[in-house]
Amino acid sequence: MTLTPEIARRFSNGSWWRFGKDSIDALNGLSNESLRTAAPDAERPAMLDHWQSRANRAQLPPDDPWNTWLALGGRGSGKTWLGAGWLVEQAARFDGGRLALVGPSLHDVREVMIEGPSGLRAQSPEGFRPRYEKTRRRVVWDNGAQAQVFSAEDVDSLRGPQFCAAWADEFCAWPRPSETLAMLRFGLRLGTAPRLVVTTTPKPIRALRTLRAEAGVATSVLPTATNAQNLAPAFLETLRGLYGGTRLAAQELDGVIVDGEGALWRAEDLARCRGARPSGLERVVVAVDPPASAGGDACGIVAAGRIGDRGFVLADRTVRGRSPSGWAVAAVSAARDFGAGAIVAEANQGGDMVRSVLAEAGAPCEVRLVHARFSKRVRAEPVAALYEQGRVVHCGAFPALEEELMALGCTDGGPSPDRADALVWALTDLLLSRVSRRPRVRVL
Secondary structure, rough: OOOOHHHHHHHHHHHHHHHHHHHHHHHOOOOHHHHHHOOOOOHHHHHHHHHHHHHHHHHOOOOOOOOOOEEEEEOOOOHHHHHHHHHHHHHHOOOOOEEEEEEHHHHHHHHHHHOOOOOOHHHHHOOOOOEEEEEOOOEOOOOOOOEEEEEEOOHHHHHHOOEEEEEEEHHHOOOOOOHHHHHHHHHHHOOOOOEEEEOOOOOOOOEEEEEHHOOOEEEEEEOOHHHHHHOOOOHHHHHHHHOOOOOOHHHHHOOOOOOOOOOOOOHHHHOOEEEEOOOOOOOOEEEEEOOOOEEEEEEEEEEEEEOOOEEEEEEEEEEEEOOHHHHHHHHHHHHHHHHEEEEEEEEEOOHHHHHHHHOOOOOOOEEEEEEOOHHHHHHHHHHHHHHHOOEEEEOOOOOOHHHHHHHHHOOOOOOOOOOHHHHHHHHHHHHHHHHHOOOOOOOO
């Protein structure tokens, strides 16, 4: 859809919201500069009021196909603004559309999602402001679209109603997140492609890790810093000074899932281990943790190097939903990019097949198969000790990898930590396995 003069004429005085899908599609994907260039002066304010035109990059919908968009945000990151803007857009798209609002409690839905400074009423432009009908627990727009209000405290209230779109806020604060989410999804059965947006400050709970690993779920991480222009100038500086490098900062400001009970890695340790990539490395390997199935599962791919007794994590090239030949190509590409001397691949899932697909993809170096004889936690403990000793440096920001490291050993379980497994194999090969290969003197 392009912004034609005919569509542009609809935008004066905010009336574009009343022209439905075509007008909205004309806006989506256009930068503010494009809008300013295409629109007459008198029509620009209404066009620029569209939520996507004011969003920063982290707040925009993912480019990859999705049916659930999971937005993990820190305090003040704009995740509520994102969810409200998206749902108002759905209301404008579908005359008479049936939508859902789900929050931790009815009070939270009313005060934050509807009436809050970033809520639905604030996000709906002039001429398209909805009314909140408290007794009927719904928000109604003039085009007939309505959003029903639900509390996560009352799971059974989601039985029966049906929707074409839904916004779920603060998922990690729900009493029974998995069960409530399932009931909500059973109701998403109207229209051709019903969608769900979940906004939450992350917590190390199994329900969140399971949701993030599902097929069709796209995840955005919204650190508070990305929305700094809309916050008090001293807010970030003060909190970083008080809590920087702690688990609280990682969760509440950076929007990442921090460690839970029994975790081997702590947010504080991972925050301290970041540094620059050295100019020369003695040895580089790419470690691969192949998926258990041909599609859908992730294949962990991590590149790391060594200087002396220190390891350097260079890249996380993990891929998801690839065939064996697909993830093998990704692993071989990483080996070439970083000049790896070996590809270290776990052989428990496939054995000779793993070696074969890597060879067919053109592996430029030795392929060495390793076997997992102990549990993930037992294998990871010596590597976690390296971090405690300050012997590992992360040469970049790897939020997804670090979240998996902080989940290793947690009592709540969760999806397989494919990235973390690959990192453990890489650093074991570089810094631990070589000890057993040193020459030894035996007295006879």
